[in-house]
Amino acid sequence: MTSTQFRALWLEFHERVRVERDQLNRLDAAIGDADHGTNLDRGLQKVAACAADTTDHLAATCRQVGTVLLSTVGGASGALWGSALLRAAGALPDSDTCDTAAALAALGQGVSAIQARGHAELGDKTMLDVWLPSLEDLDRRLSAGAACGEAVAATAGRAAVLAQDTAPLQARRGRAAYLGPRSVGHVDPGSVSTALFWQALATVLARS
Amino acid sequence: MTGVLLVSHSLRLAEGAKELVDELAHGAVPVAPVGGEDPLGVSAEMVLEGARALLAQDQVQAVVALGDLGSAIIALEAAIDLGELAGVLWIADAPFVEGAVAAVMAAASGGGPQAVAEAAEEAAGLKKR
Ligand SMILES: [Mg+2]
Numbered sequence: 001m002t003s004t005q006f007r008a009l010w011l012e013f014h015e016r017v018r019v020e021r022d023q024l025n026r027l028d029a030a031i032g033d034a035d036h037g038t039n040l041d042r043g044l045q046k047v048a049a050c051a052a053d054t055t056d057h058l059a060a061t062c063r064q065v066g067t068v069l070l071s072t073v074g075g076a077s078g079a080l081w082g083s084a085l086l087r088a089a090g091a092l093p094d095s096d097t098c099d100t101a102a103a104l105a106a107l108g109q110g111v112s113a114i115q116a117r118g119h120a121e122l123g124d125k126t127m128l129d130v131w132l133p134s135l136e137d138l139d140r141r142l143s144a145g146a147a148c149g150e151a152v153a154a155t156a157g158r159a160a161v162l163a164q165d166t167a168p169l170q171a172r173r174g175r176a177a178y179l180g181p182r183s184v185g186h187v188d189p190g191s192v193s194t195a196l197f198w199q200a201l202a203t204v205l206a207r208s
Numbered sequence: 209m210t211g212v213l214l215v216s217h218s219l220r221l222a223e224g225a226k227e228l229v230d231e232l233a234h235g236a237v238p239v240a241p242v243g244g245e246d247p248l249g250v251s252a253e254m255v256l257e258g259a260r261a262l263l264a265q266d267q268v269q270a271v272v273a274l275g276d277l278g279s280a281i282i283a284l285e286a287a288i289d290l291g292e293l294a295g296v297l298w299i300a301d302a303p304f305v306e307g308a309v310a311a312v313m314a315a316a317s318g319g320g321p322q323a324v325a326e327a328a329e330e331a332a333g334l335k336k337r
Contacts, residue, residue, distance in 0.1 A: 033248075035248075039247070039249065070251065070252035070253055070286055070287075073244045073247055073249040073254070074250070074279075078252070078283075079285075079286035080286075082252060083286045086290075117285055117286065173278070174278065174279070175277065175279070
């Protein structure tokens with residue numbers, strides 16, 4: 001991945017979240033406080049502005065994105081995404097390009113940060129229900145010899161299904177956990193926005 | 209002295225909690241309320257600013273923070289990750305109002321951050337009747 005692609009990724013992710021903002025709010029309204037789309041859109045708008053501005057290398061840009069997301073006012077998602085990006089930056093080089101192994105390591109580090117910060121596990125009806133199996137899915141495809149862009153595109157498709165698969169789960173973390181069994185039957189909004197991130201990544205990789 | 213940081217999704221809720229504990233402790237303990245207002249919510253950035261304001265006061269050496277809901281704790285932990293608050297900001301996993309009262313009382317009697325955080329957390333076991 002190049003730093004140009006990395007910046008494009010955040011513009012693309014913001015665009016997808018902007019388009020889906022009302023739908024993300026509706027999903028959050030069912031089991032939370034109806035602001036997931038608005039919060040993420042607002043945070044990513046600042047990220048996109050900063051990504052459009054910078055000419056920094058990969059690690060520095062990733063750190064900037066994380067810092068901006070930590071200032072996003074809202075629920076847990078700003079802090080979780082921010083922590084993930086700050087941790088991921090540590091796995092990226094101080095240069096304008098990185099190989100697939102480094103990009104995968106950065107993704108893995110980011111997801112570990114989300115896990116550590118949110119104390120959530122697989123099946124708790126959080127964004128980890130998309131992150132963890134998607135990373136495994138991507139790993140498997142790459143190990144089987146798929147080209148990077150093809151593998152990410154397939155994983156993005158899988159991520160969209162995984163997000164919908166959060167519906168039957170009972171929330172054990174986050175605001176939705178206060179609803180107990182009443183959280184069953186609703187799709188987790190953080191899982192849906194995570195799937196949008198995978199789609200943005202696939203789109204940016206397909207362009208080059 | 210240990211300062212107390214009150215982190216709520218609603219700034220007015222945090223300010224109300226401060227109003228209550230300030231009266232109980234006669235304002236002897238530095239207390240800072242932070243939170244969202246239009247939009248409601250929390251962020252690591254607002255935690256950082258609130259903690260900095262407390263630590264800028266001469267007599268404050270450490271800060272114990274309480275959050276109203278789980279995402280406030282996540283914002284607090286993320287703020288510590290940024291580096292400058294490591295070792296000076298302590299997080300109490302405590303009920304917001306009762307914990308704030310217990311924390312301020314412990315701080316008023318000269319408690320250090322560990323004692324203040326423990327007092328706040330022990331408030332989870334208090335019955336109201
Ligand atoms: Mg929300």
